Amino acid sequence: MKLGNENAFKDSYKALWKGARIGVVTNYTGVNKIFDRTIDRLIAGGANVTKLFAPEHGFYGVGRAGEHISREVDKKTGIEIESLYGEKRSMDVDLLEDIDVLIMEFQDVGARFYTYISTMFNVMETANQAGIPLVILDRPNPLGGTLIEGGGVDERYRSFVGDYDLPIRHGMTIGELAILYKYENNLDVELNIVKLEGWRREWYFSDTKLDWVPPSQNIPTFETSILYPGTAFIEGTNLSEGRGTTMPFQWIGAPWINGEEWSDALNILDIPGITFRPVMFKPTLSKHKNVTVEGVQIHVIDQRLVRPTEIGLHIIDQARRLYPNDFDWIKTEDDYFVDLIWGTSRYRHEFNQGRLVSEISQEWQEYASGFRKRREPYLLYT
The missing domain is CATH 3.40.50.12170 (Uncharacterised protein PF07075, DUF1343)
Structure with a gap:
């Protein structure tokens, strides 16, 4: 090549x-x-x-x-x-x-x-x-x-x-x-x-x-890039996405998380291509700076099975269900940051109302199917 x-x-x-x-x-x-x-x-x-x-x-x-x-x-x-x-x-x-x-x-x-x-x-x-x-x-x-x-x-x-x-x-x-x-x-x-x-x-x-x-500094490895399209969702929440650690976008956590409990809840979902492991870490910058937090590390087992956007939705969904009094969305001066990441405020509202991850994911795949046809005239490679 x-x-x-x-x-x-x-x-x-x-x-x-x-x-x-x-x-x-x-x-x-x-x-x-x-x-x-x-x-x-x-x-x-x-x-x-x-x-x-x-x-x-x-x-x-x-x-x-x-x-x-x-x-x-x-x-x-x-x-x-x-x-x-x-x-x-x-x-x-x-x-x-x-x-x-x-x-x-x-x-x-x-x-x-x-x-x-x-x-x-x-x-x-x-x-x-x-x-x-x-x-x-x-x-x-x-x-x-x-x-x-x-x-x-x-x-x-x-x-x-x-x-x-x-x-x-x-x-x-x-x-x-x-x-x-x-x-x-x-x-x-x-x-x-x-x-x-x-x-x-x-x-x-x-x-x-x-x-x-x-x-960039926070995409240190190819494995990070595999997860990033989904774990970047965490930036719109009060969970640490691992900035200020050696494993950004692979270590996710917060002071109020029980790592074992959260890891078990996520592994029960049997998400293809990955597994979760409980971890503790202390970010040196960004959210929860210099605070020891518990959470999970996401391990990529088979990169071709990984669907990062669905993984990101599940991580947020389980954090909200397990820790409803602690989990929160981050608001910038004008907008909730996750709305900018997702391109709409609708999914944040639907999460708050208990909409299932599978329903949002299915809607996204319908959009992706339309985009596949839309992009076809502009592709250079087979």
Whole structure:
């Protein structure tokens, strides 16, 4: 298998930016199989890279979730890095005054609410406005390209963790998502996708034989990414999702949880592909900072059987049933955060009224089935 950044140096693609002033939207995940940075290879090949842009977590990935990132400078090349996740989470068109073409590359995790794709959509809009071509160096979806899970996003609840109406687990590469967004929004931007070579839709990241470069601090392993589309739901509750530990999105707990009791209740459900184990941990940041909590660790037994969105629903459901006086939803300034993650407030209300996980999951799968047909014209790989 070849990454987009490996195919990008063929003469047919190099012609897209030869002699142009180039802006690159990327971060530390923009590397090839042997960890050579794409921007270094561009410069070594004579490309005129004049400016860099970085998404959430910053160019070097040191920013925490939601932390505003200031302007940086690449230590190796001395090139200025504009943050696309600072006080503003967008690319202003005036930043492109001295740029002729944009190149974009970063490793996505395959979940709608991971903000890199929101940044991509914004860059597409800005490139369209500026009349600048955009070249995307495609990378694999680590969760594969066949399974689709989760509901969509109501217009009222669009946000940077749900910028467009997509299922939670969309099963598309960033290149495919860009094509879908361009045509569904009638953008005139000149979009060029440097395709993967040899990638198959049924492949998970472990099938690619690539080494995992964490897309952010809290997705440290490929196994984390398998669970993330469901365990990220925990961010909208007063349960710890394991931030501030070595096992984010795999250790879940709270001070008022009995780990043995909760683990038993979840294992009785016999959820395919995983098992739960009682744990104790002490987060060093975020919720329940410096407090010893009890909870569960989710162990992936068979990655191909894992349906993370259903797992996330079951975790919340059992916590509410066992600890109704302690469990709560987290409210931001304007909204409950889980509403932004789920793309609607309806499921939070239905949870409160006792709706079954199986009913919500079935509704989500009906949406996913519709999306499967909707995405078909934009797929690049079989």
